[in-house]
Every structure is written in structure tokens, then in C-alpha cells.
Amino acid sequence: MYQQVKSIERVEAGIRLHWQDGKSTDFSGTxxxxxxPCAVCRPTAGHGEPKPIPNLNYQIKAAHPVGWYALQFVFSDGHDTGIYTYDYLWELARGEGSLS
Ligand SMILES: [Zn+2]
Known part of the structure; x- marks a missing residue:
């Protein structure tokens, strides 16, 4: 476990996650x-290329906490099977996301 998400804020670009150490990250729905990370989008469980997703703008309709370890997002295309663990989100934040 890297970090816990303390709170979630809705921002114009998507959502802002507030981490336990005081940092925050903005993620767009797209x-x-x-x-x-779900089995539909990543049928080979992390091996090989992920399934191409149409190049559209996606909004986050809702974000539901899953226990104390993950978030489930509902996207504007109705897709809601992805469970984004805090570990995964933190890795995205440190990598391609914009950590501030
Ligand atoms: Zn998916």
C-alpha cells in the first residue's frame, strides 16, 4: 500500500484525489x-496490449469507494466494472498523472 485516498473532489477536468500525505492529483475521465484495469478492457490481465478504447471524451459520472482500498468509477459510456485500487491510482499519479 502506497497511499490512501483521503477525499475526492469534483473539478472541471474530472476528479481531484487528495492523498493522505497532503498531495493531490487531478485525473480526467478520459x-x-x-x-x-477491468477484465473487459484488459482481457489478458495485464499482459499484452490493452483493448483499444474509442478515442472519445469520457466524463466521470460517479466515484464509489470500494472498501478502504479502491475506487469504482462510473464513466459517461456506462462502463463501471473497473476497480481502481489506491495502489494503481498512486502509480498513475506518480507516472503519467499530474501530481501536485
Ligand atoms: Zn474496463
Missing amino acids: FLRKRC
């Missing part, structure tokens, strides 16, 4: 939708 960014997260394209990195959906």
Missing part, C-alpha cells in the same frame, strides 16, 4: 477510462 485518462482514467483509457487505463481501466
